[in-house]
Amino acid sequence: MAMSVPASEPAALPAGHAVARIWRAIRSNRKATVGTFLLLIFILVSAFPGAIARDSPTLDSYAPNMGFTTAHLLGTNGYGQDLFAQVVYGTWSVLEIALVVGVLTTVVAMLIGVAAAYLGGLWDSSLNVLTDVLLVIPLFPLLIIIAAYAHGATTLVLITSITLTGWSYTARQLRSQALTLRSRDFLEAARVRGERKIYIIVVEVIPTMTSLIVASFLTNALYAILFSSSLQFIGLGDPNTVSWGTTLYGAQNMDALENGQVMWALAPGICIALLGTAFALLNYAFDEIGNPALRPVRKPKRKAVRSVPSA
Secondary structure, eight states, rough: OOOOOOOOOOOOOHHHHHHHHHHHHHHHOOOHHHHHHHHHHHHHHOOOHHHHHSSOOTTOOOOOOOOOOOOOOBBOOOTTTTTHHHHHHHHHHHHHHHHHHHHHHHEEEEEHHHHHHOOOOHHHHHHHHHHHHHHHSSSHHOOOHHHHHTTOHHHHHHHHHHHHHHHHHHHHHHHHHHHHTTTHHHHHHHHHTTTTTHIIIIIIIGGGHHHHHHHHHHHHHHHHHHHHHHHHHHBOOTTSSOOHHHHHHHHTTTTTTTTOOHHHHHHHHHHHHHHHHHHHHHHHHHHHOOOOGGGGOOOOOOOOOOOOOOO
């Protein structure tokens, strides 16, 4: 007489254990350690700007084009504003766009890509057409058109436009990964149990792609920094927003490099490069953590050989 055996569900790791495992992986990877350190510095700067910069970034009561002083660590710009305060207070705007766009873009790409792979049929074909259209259109020219049409891209406009246009590449990656999971035993067990498709996608499929999702978030955050700062640099951002891109725009308008105001253009550029480096290092590190084939090969330590005295 045949007996039905209930399908076993994969055991879920406790949240604390998962966080501890990620923290151990970050500490064991040099790229992850450096990237985390840089990112924490920028987060602290954006969280407590008033404790770091004494002046307001919009205060223009100082002499213009001042050099290095103890009161103005980076001098002042051509408008009489403290450059150090502008760099410090501009950190929050850049981080806000990077983190929000990174999360929203990854969530949209995750739902569309995984749903297309799992549902298949007409759903897969329709979502693939939408993804292919966005992949063909050059992203930055499209963002220029949207920002120009909006007559000054505010932070909300930048977040919305980059999110709605930047999810396609990540969706294609997640779809390819999800296609390899469709015939796995734990998904078949979920179907036999009668679970709904949305439950299988969100609870069963997506958690198995954690490393790829984290890497996709870091990539999207990096591109959000570059796109938003580039739009602000060419004058399509909100001039009332204190950001590294608007600071570069002011330096370009006032010919800072030609007038000897090197730090006006150099300081925000270095900050953009360092923050982008932090996200890039974390991205490479999570690729190595998730894929052992990408980890660098370390030479084993040589053990000292003791000489045996002859009899």
